[in-house]
Amino acid sequence: MKIAVDIDGVLADQVAAALKFIEEEYGLKYLKSDIDRARWTFEGKELWSEIGRRLADAEYTLNLPLIEGSQWGIRYLAHHEVFVVTARRPNAEEATRRWLNIHFPTLKGYYRARTGEKQKIPSDVLVDDLDLNIVEFVKSDPERRGILFLHPWSINCTDIEDYSDQVSYCPQWDGVVKAIDDIDRRG
Ligand SMILES: [Mg+2]
Structure with missing residues (x-):
């Protein structure tokens, strides 16, 4: 099959890694349960475009949990x-x-x-x-x-x-x- x-x-x-960089870079604390839709945003920022930007960094991508x-x-x-x-x-x-x-x-x-x-x-x-x-x-x-x-x-x-x-x-x-x-x- x-x-x-x-x-x-x-x-x-990916979301665990994102919650970590949101806290480290923006000082904002969210839980996995807060991410309640595919196009989730925080303070006007789209989560998936934030993630997309970081995925271009090999070190970020290689260290994903x-x-x-x-x-x-x-x-x-x-x-x-x-x-x-x-x-x-x-x-x-x-x-x-x-x-x-x-x-x-x-x-x-x-x-x-x-x-x-x-x-x-x-x-x-x-x-x-x-x-x-x-x-x-x-x-x-x-x-x-x-x-x-x-x-x-x-x-x-x-x-x-x-x-x-x-x-x-x-x-x-x-x-x-x-x-x-x-x-x-x-x-
Ligand atoms: Mg997916």
């Missing part, structure tokens, strides 16, 4: 064709590939796709932390399955509930692995 896996929010704990259980999950799924699909910009690609080689050596590919365009990548399953990506993916083919890796920012007023037979909601990696085993068993 072909399984596309998002990086930020699924493999890399892991989402708990992600290494175990990717290793467990290594008998499938598992690859990443990320909206990170090309200026982050070299450091991102190095980070992936260090932490996830079994991954079999690297694709870039904008948010809401991940359905263009050939895959049977998409694991992503944004409903916007999951909805477009499952909508594109009734055979496709989406796994929404649930964080406080994952739900953004999409019609994801209309695709409940194609979508699983998993807040942790053990749930992701279980959902993929189920999809695999049912063929």
